[in-house]
Amino acid sequence: QVDLVESGGGSVQTGESLILSCEASGLTDSTYCIGWFRQAPGKERDGVASIDKYGRTRFADSVKTRCSIYKDSAKNTFYLHLGVLRHEDTAMYICAAAHSCDYWASLTPTAYNYWGQGTQVTVSS
Numbered sequence: 001q002v003d004l005v006e007s008g009g010g011s012v013q014t015g016e017s018l019i020l021s022c023e024a025s026g027l028t029d030s031t032y033c034i035g036w037f038r039q040a041p042g043k044e045r046d047g048v049a050s051i052d053k054y055g056r057t058r059f060a061d062s063v064k065t066r067c068s069i070y071k072d073s074a075k076n077t078f079y080l081h082l083g084v085l086r087h088e089d090t091a092m093y094i095c096a097a098a099h100s101c102d103y104w105a106s107l108t109p110t111a112y113n114y115w116g117q118g119t120q121v122t123v124s125s
Contacts (some may be wrong), residue, residue, distance in 0.1 A: 002114040003094045009119030012055045015081035020119060022095030033101035035112055036069065036080045038091035038121075040110035045094070047107025049080055058106050063089075085123045094118040 008020040022034065022055050035050040049059045049069040066083040082089065096112035105111040 001047045001097075002097045004114060004116035006093065006095050006116045006119040007021055009093060011122045011124065014086060014123055014125045016085050016123075017081065018085060018121060020080040020082070020093055020095075020121070022078040022080070022116060023029045024078065024097060026096075027076060027097065028099075030099060033103075033111070034069075034071070034078045034104045035096045035106055036078075036097060036100070037094045037109060038089075039068055039094065039118075040091040043091075045109050047109070048082075048093070048104035051078065052101045052103065052106065056103060058103065060107060082121075085121075087123050087125065090121060090123045092118040092120050 003025045005023045036048040039045040041111040051069045068081045097114040098112045
């Protein structure tokens with residue numbers, strides 16, 4: 001069982017940046033992926049970024065020039081840094097974990113087994 005707890009969301013203004021945290025418990029040394037997804041009201045859940053056990057990352061086209069994902073292995077915590085925030089970045093941001101990782105599917109919700117509760121990000125001008 002993997003438990004995921006997100007934090008760091010809030011209300012920000014356009015152009016600002018935000019760092020979201022995902023604390024994971026229950027991950028083992030087996031291959032895994034951690035993904036960040038977002039979902040706005042009435043819209044589908046979209047992949048934002050992913051990172052695997054070896055540090056390989058993927059980003060959605062909509063954020064790849066202003067986003068980074070990284071991990072602190074000692075704390076079992078994964079971070080999503082999103083910069084130059086836009087109104088369309090407003091969504092619930094949700095962390096997910098998968099015990100096995102297909103790099104090319106790592107931005108797809110169906111690739112993941114475990115989900116956090118999410119943290120809300122609201123961007124206003």
